[in-house]
Amino acid sequence: MEATVQKAIELGINHIETARGYGKSEEFLGAALQGARSRVFLTTKLPPSLDADQTDRWIDESLERLQVDFVDSLAIHGLNTWEHLEWVKADNGCMKAVRDAIADGRVRHVGFSTHGSLDVILAAIATDFFEFVNLHYSFFFQRNAPAIELAAQKDLGIFIISPADKAGMLHTPPQKLTQLCAPMSPLEMNYRFLLSDRRITTLSVGAANPNELNLDYRTGALSAEEQQVFERLREIRAPEQCSQCYECLPCPEGINIPEVLRLRNLATAYDMQQFGEYRYRMFENAGHWFPGNKGNRCTDCGDCLPKCPEKLEIPRLLRETHDRLNGKAGRRLWQE
Structure with missing residues (x-):
């Protein structure tokens, strides 16, 4: 882990994200960043809560584990339901503690991460409480495109969750997908899809070792060859393909x-x-x-x-x- 963090910083990666809920990640990362804190933007995340005092304690605990005086960004982790959004809006909920932490310098910026439905995400962005959003979006999952657009209109930072793993296990792709994406790898294909979009601020790379950082992270417009890859992928259709219109919901049995x-x-x-x-x-x-x-x-x-x-x-x-x-x-x- 320390070698991966060191290699990332050497390559110019300047944003590292963790969370209270990720086992001992904060503690390990705090040790790995000794001497390098000034070179990275550091983000951690904590759950939504109705208890401002509890959230305040969580912030201090994260700072202690990370061995820092402040984090650049703090996200409400898993703002996934309408109930969570109500907790965020509550007068003495988690946002009170976050605003206090911003006022006293322990936190610089606040955002939220979400695995929620599109309507919840749009409503959360529309509160104007947040400066960035962490959400799912990829070539194979474009349901959240309206949230990307709204966040961009409001000048929010846009952080893409797991564009390698949860976007399709693109680190270990099937042969058919590999052939369709050539000359790119499927993972590079999705990174180019995202990084060619000027609205996207940063990605969660999730490298497990230094070698997994040796990828092409180019930004900018797609080349003609890259555009051909995406056209080829779009031409492939499943038999009886679902168009992802979501008109079938809600299901009486709660099936997604x-x-x-x-x-x-x-x-x-x-x-x-x-x-x-x-x-x-x-x-x-x-x-x-x-x-x-x-x-x-x-x-x-x-x-x-x-x-x-x-x-x-x-x-x-x-x-x-x-x-x-x-x-x-x-x-x-x-x-x-």
């Missing part, structure tokens, strides 16, 4: 129909089976971080059928996807 069918799209169009299994087994096991029930909960009520502009046989596709992708349940990093 668009996300289930998105994973089916990727598995059948690009052979992203391993990624589909990885994400699908998180349903019913990750709470508000990845909400929704699995496809086998479908009761054939038919509520979704008239809503679908593609006239898809959604109940059948849900069952087929479950049979294809269901696997052993995983756990989140901060769960016991």
